[in-house]
Amino acid sequence: MALPQPLTQPFRLTGLELPPQTVLLCRLLALTILFTWHPRQIQTPFLPFLPGLDELPPVLFQRTIQTVLVLGSLAILFTRRLRLAALVTGSALLLAVLSSRAYYGNNKTFTGLLLVLAACGDLRLIRWQFALLYFGAGLNKALDPDWHSGQFFHNWAGARLANPLYLWAAPHLPSLPQIICWSTVALELALVPLMLRRRFAWPAIWLSALFQCGLLVFTGDTFNLFFFASQIALLAFVEWPPSPVTVIWDGECGFCAQTKGWMQRFDRDGILHWVPQQTNIGDRWGLSRELLKDAMYSVSGSTIRQGYSAWRAMVVWFPVFWYAALAAVVLAPRPAVVAFLLFLTPLSNPIGEAVYRWVARNRHRFGDQTCALPAPPKG
Amino acid sequence: MAGKAGFALGFSMGCALLAAQCGAIVYARFTPLRYFCWAPFDQQTKYLIEVYIGDEGLTEFQIQQRYRRPAAGVDNRSAHHLFDLIERTENKLEPAGRSRITVLYSINGGRQLTWHYPNP
Numbered sequence: 001m002a003l004p005q006p007l008t009q010p011f012r013l014t015g016l017e018l019p020p021q022t023v024l025l026c027r028l029l030a031l032t033i034l035f036t037w038h039p040r041q042i043q044t045p046f047l048p049f050l051p052g053l054d055e056l057p058p059v060l061f062q063r064t065i066q067t068v069l070v071l072g073s074l075a076i077l078f079t080r081r082l083r084l085a086a087l088v089t090g091s092a093l094l095l096a097v098l099s100s101r102a103y104y105g106n107n108k109t110f111t112g113l114l115l116v117l118a119a120c121g122d123l124r125l126i127r128w129q130f131a132l133l134y135f136g137a138g139l140n141k142a143l144d145p146d147w148h149s150g151q152f153f154h155n156w157a158g159a160r161l162a163n164p165l166y167l168w169a170a171p172h173l174p175s176l177p178q179i180i181c182w183s184t185v186a187l188e189l190a191l192v193p194l195m196l197r198r199r200f201a202w203p204a205i206w207l208s209a210l211f212q213c214g215l216l217v218f219t220g221d222t223f224n225l226f227f228f229a230s231q232i233a234l235l236a237f238v239e240w241p242p243s244p245v246t247v248i249w250d251g252e253c254g255f256c257a258q259t260k261g262w263m264q265r266f267d268r269d270g271i272l273h274w275v276p277q278q279t280n281i282g283d284r285w286g287l288s289r290e291l292l293k294d295a296m297y298s299v300s301g302s303t304i305r306q307g308y309s310a311w312r313a314m315v316v317w318f319p320v321f322w323y324a325a326l327a328a329v330v331l332a333p334r335p336a337v338v339a340f341l342l343f344l345t346p347l348s349n350p351i352g353e354a355v356y357r358w359v360a361r362n363r364h365r366f367g368d369q370t371c372a373l374p375a376p377p378k379g
Numbered sequence: 380m381a382g383k384a385g386f387a388l389g390f391s392m393g394c395a396l397l398a399a400q401c402g403a404i405v406y407a408r409f410t411p412l413r414y415f416c417w418a419p420f421d422q423q424t425k426y427l428i429e430v431y432i433g434d435e436g437l438t439e440f441q442i443q444q445r446y447r448r449p450a451a452g453v454d455n456r457s458a459h460h461l462f463d464l465i466e467r468t469e470n471k472l473e474p475a476g477r478s479r480i481t482v483l484y485s486i487n488g489g490r491q492l493t494w495h496y497p498n499p
Contacts, residue, residue: 046447047467049414083389101464102447106419113396120389128397136404136417143408144421146487155488156423160453226419 010077011319014269017083022118024319025126025235026086028326029115030073032228033089035330039066041224045099053099061099068092083119090115107226114233126236130208131195138188147185150177161219187211201237209234213337220334227333228326241300244273247314248287248297251276255366256296266318272298295360307360308352312343411459424458426484427451428465433477445472458484462494469496 010027013020033039042065044058053061072089076082093112097104110133117125141147154177157166170176187207194204212230216222250256260274275281277292285304287297298310305313315321328336342348359366400415407416428450430437439450446464448454454461461482469478480496 043447047464047471100447101460101467104414106417109415116396117393120393121386122390122393125390125393125397129400132397132400132404133417136400136407137419137421139404140407140413140416140418140421146422146489151489152421152423152487159488160423223420 006078008268009079010323011266012268013319016080018118018121019123020240020269021235021238022121022123022126023082024322025232026076026082026115026118027319028232028235028322029111029118029229030076030085030089031323031326032111032225032232032330033069033073033093035327036225036228038225039069041103042066042069042096043100043103046103047101049098049101049104053095065092065096065099083121086115087119090117090119105224107224107229110233111225111229114229123236126233127195130230130233130236131192134188134191134195134208138185138192141181141185141188147181148178150175150179150181153177153180153184157218163218165218195237201239205234205237210341213341216333216337222329222333228329241271241317244271245314245317246281246299247272247274247310248277248282248292248299249274250293250296250363251278253363255363258366263314263318266320269317271317272314295356308349308356311356312348312352316344411457412463413457413460418457420455422455422457423487424454424456424461424484425452425488426454426458426461426482428461429481429483431479432473458486458494462496465496 013023016023018026042062044062045054045056048054069089069092072085072092075085076089079085090112093108094116097109097112110129113129114126117129141152144152146152154170157163157177158170166176173179191204191208191211194200194207209231212227216227222228247260249260263272264274277289280289282288282292282297285297285299287304291297291306295307296310297304297306298313299305300313325336325340329340400417403415404417407413407418413421428442428446428448430442430445437445442448442450446468448461448464461484465480465482469480472478476497478496482494482496483491484494485491
């Protein structure tokens with residue numbers, strides 16, 4: 001049964017007034033606001049940065065911001081007026097920050113700015129914003145004596161977090177806190193030029209992602225909205241495929257047809273172009289029938305992937321994959337981030353390939369149609 | 380906002396927001412406050428606040444209500460944010476200057492320091 005159009009809207013990224021990466025970025029930020037139920041943190045005005053905000057009726061102000069955040073986030077997810085919804089939601093968050101020194105926080109400011117800059121419609125603004133954040137953070141640390149001596153990290157990891165790994169390692173490596181502090185400063189400042197140059201987009205994505213994921217795994221803390229916003233903002237560095245990704249599949253296999261149907265249900269943007277191997281399309285890339293019988297292939301530009309790697313490269317283009325990942329991180333930050341990193345990196349290849357090969361070998365047993373492959377001999 | 384003009388306006392607005400942050404980063408070099416200059420989690424301030432209004436001491440709950448900060452705890456930002464919060468609150472609530480506040484604090488596990496309001 002087909003879902004009503006508004007309910008399928010969150011799964012569509014193309015055909016809107018903003019680039020697909022920006023649409024996904026806005027939707028993930030909206031989901032973060034909802035999943036973490038951030039509106040409950042909104043306060044009444046208190047020592048505002050903008051004079052006069054504390055003259056407004058406090059509870060009315062608070063309720064209005066909370067309502068705008070919820071409705072704005074839902075509008076980002078379910079309507080086509082994405083720019084307006086992102087602008088209003090981001091502005092509401094920034095207004096909440098400006099209204100209270102007690103509510104003020106870098107994580108909320110960054111999230112609000114990302115939404116507003118996304119509504120501005122140019123991905124460069126988000127990249128510049130991220131570079132500016134790392135510049136400010138790196139500069140402040142570089143000029144702080146406690147970061148030079150390592151005292152910050154020693155106190156934070158040892159006394160404050162009582163991190164068992166640090167407490168075990170510190171006596172063996174007295175210069176460890178200093179090394180970590182200087183490495184952090186160097187990494188944050190190095191990310192600035194990487195983020196400003198398009199050709200360094202992938203190093204910037206991986207360095208920033210691993211840095212923030214490492215922090216989360218070390219502390220178990222998402223720093224309120226910051227972890228989510230910092231990961232989601234990396235979408236601004238991703239190139240969307242200019243043409244559909246060609247998927248070469250076994251058109252005579254019932255299980256493969258079912259899998260294809262299931263994936264097409266999530267592929268609302270038609271990013272995958274499914275072509276059965278029986279059409280001899282593999283010849284275009286020198287892929288023989290024998291090769292194609294063993295595994296599914298995906299071709300994007302000049303990149304050819306097979307089996308598990310092809311499957312992984314396909315699902316990352318589905319918004320639902322990222323929504324599920326976000327929900328998992330909200331529910332269980334540490335395990336979800338570790339699992340997510342393992343999945344996205346080649347570390348998962350041995351297990352992934354083994355599972356894929358097993359499924360591919362036994363695919364005639366699954367599904368409700370007869371497979372073209374001969375059944376393995378009995379006995 | 381529609382079409383090219385809308386995007387040009389949006390781009391200009393975005394650039395203005397980024398420029399304002401550049402200004403905040405530069406300004407932070409001339410003040411101990413670290414608002415809007417992207418200095419997240421750069422300092423750990425362990426503190427304890429004691430407040431007297433006239434001769435009456437405030438309870439932990441009253442202090443929490445007054446400053447929207449626990450009476451004792453750890454703040455992840457510049458210690459001066461806490462002092463700024465207290466000063467502004469007192470200027471607003473006790474302009475007659477009846478309040479006497481002491482903050483015992485240490486930054487990043489360093490030696491204990493004391494901050495007073497009004498400043499001696």
